[in-house]
Amino acid sequence: MADVLFPVPFDADLLPFVAGFDCGPDPWEQEPSYWIQEHALEAIALGTKVWLYMNQQDLVVGFSSLDVSKSLLRYPTPKSPRVPVLVIPELGLKKEFKGEPKAERTSDPNTDGRYSSQIMRHLLDNAHQWQGNMQAVSLYVDPRNVAAIRLYQRFGFATYGAPYKEPHTGISYDRYAVRLAR
Amino acid sequence: MSSTNEGHAPPWMTFAEAYEEQWKSDHDLAMKWWDRKEWVENLVATGLDVYGVLKTREAQWREQVFRGSVAFSEKQEQQFRRAHDLWVRTTRAILEQLVDGLEQQFDEVTGVEKLRQELPIVEATLRDWKSPRLSLAVGLREHQLPEDAAAALDRIIHCATPLPYAPKQPVQELSAEEFKRRAR
Numbered sequence: 295m296a297d298v299l300f301p302v303p304f305d306a307d308l309l310p311f312v313a314g315f316d317c318g319p320d321p322w323e324q325e326p327s328y329w330i331q332e333h334a335l336e337a338i339a340l341g342t343k344v345w346l347y348m349n350q351q352d353l354v355v356g357f358s359s360l361d362v363s364k365s366l367l368r369y370p371t372p373k374s375p376r377v378p379v380l381v382i383p384e385l386g387l388k389k390e391f392k393g394e395p396k397a398e399r400t401s402d403p404n405t406d407g408r409y410s411s412q413i414m415r416h417l418l419d420n421a422h423q424w425q426g427n428m429q430a431v432s433l434y435v436d437p438r439n440v441a442a443i444r445l446y447q448r449f450g451f452a453t454y455g456a457p458y459k460e461p462h463t464g465i466s467y468d469r470y471a472v473r474l475a476r
Numbered sequence: 477m478s479s480t481n482e483g484h485a486p487p488w489m490t491f492a493e494a495y496e497e498q499w500k501s502d503h504d505l506a507m508k509w510w511d512r513k514e515w516v517e518n519l520v521a522t523g524l525d526v527y528g529v530l531k532t533r534e535a536q537w538r539e540q541v542f543r544g545s546v547a548f549s550e551k552q553e554q555q556f557r558r559a560h561d562l563w564v565r566t567t568r569a570i571l572e573q574l575v576d577g578l579e580q581q582f583d584e585v586t587g588v589e590k591l592r593q594e595l596p597i598v599e600a601t602l603r604d605w606k607s608p609r610l611s612l613a614v615g616l617r618e619h620q621l622p623e624d625a626a627a628a629l630d631r632i633i634h635c636a637t638p639l640p641y642a643p644k645q646p647v648q649e650l651s652a653e654e655f656k657r658r659a660r
Contacts, residue, residue, distance in 0.1 A: 352660045367621050
């Protein structure tokens with residue numbers, strides 16, 4: 295049987311289930327690990343949707359999130375009406391589940407059984423259902439996080455604009471987006 | 477990122493102070509019961525209004541700090557805490573010193589039930605106070621996209637190339653109860 299993930303909306307009640315959540319030791323892996331444990335509830339209070347994912351063995355394998363982007367896209371001029379865009383604020387897979395389940399790997403994002411692809415499909419399916427005529431899904435990614443970038447590219451995400459430099463940490467994030475087919 | 481008004485007391489602080497002053501200055505024990513009831517009901521209405529303003533402004537401030545559109549300011553936080561504290565002390569005094577006696581004379585004092593409900597909420601807000609902080613996820617922050625990024629994103633939105641993934645109906649979600657029952 296395929297190892298299909300079950301999403302569950304995350305809230306304060308489920309906080310104990312993400313204690314010790316560990317995506318890995320690299321800085322771009324520590325950020326989502328910390329976010330889901332320490333910051334996600336603040337985002338949820340302001341409207342962000344967050345999901346945990348459980349596999350067929352009843353283990354929490356990862357989480358994802360989705361919200362309306364506050365990076366204001368106004369085009370072609372700065373005074374043009376705002377173009378509504380969604381954002382994936384954070385996404386994380388526990389380190390022991392990265393690349394898993396290997397036996398269900400395919401190169402087609404429509405059928406790839408890896409957990410990371412299942413999570414992306416769940417996010418994009420929800421993005422299409424989002425109210426407000428959303429035009430695209432965007433995200434920020436540390437350019438050193440090559441595995442994540444490969445995942446996003448498999449789903450059609452492309453980079454846009456110059457990187458965003460975080461003013462406090464100095465980390466530069468690449469901007470990626472994919473349009474929402476209508 | 478803009479900074480908050482550091483030099484002057486914000487309007488909501490003045491509003492909270494006026495609530496306390498109204499309670500202190502107009503307190504005339506020689507009033508007739510009917511006049512007294514009307515005066516207390518006005519005071520209660522003011523208390524509810526001030527609560528509404530504080531709640532809205534605090535939520536706005538917290539979101540502004542979270543989104544990065546306003547820098548966190550300790551002074552601003554102290555003002556919010558002081559305004560909440562003033563509201564709690566004034567409301568407690570009104571309920572204990574005025575309303576309790578009035579309720580023995582009249583079946584209902586307008587607005588009092590709502591004020592009683594709000595008091596423990598504001599007390600808990602003060603007791604469990606958490607400072608707002610900037611969102612760790614940069615995607616949740618507010619900023620204007622630079623022109624080059626806006627143009628490139630616009631090209632992505634209007635690109636005609638077929639997408640590699642065809643969206644479907646989202647899969648069924650588990651309820652929190654089912655999740656908790658199963659999770660290992």
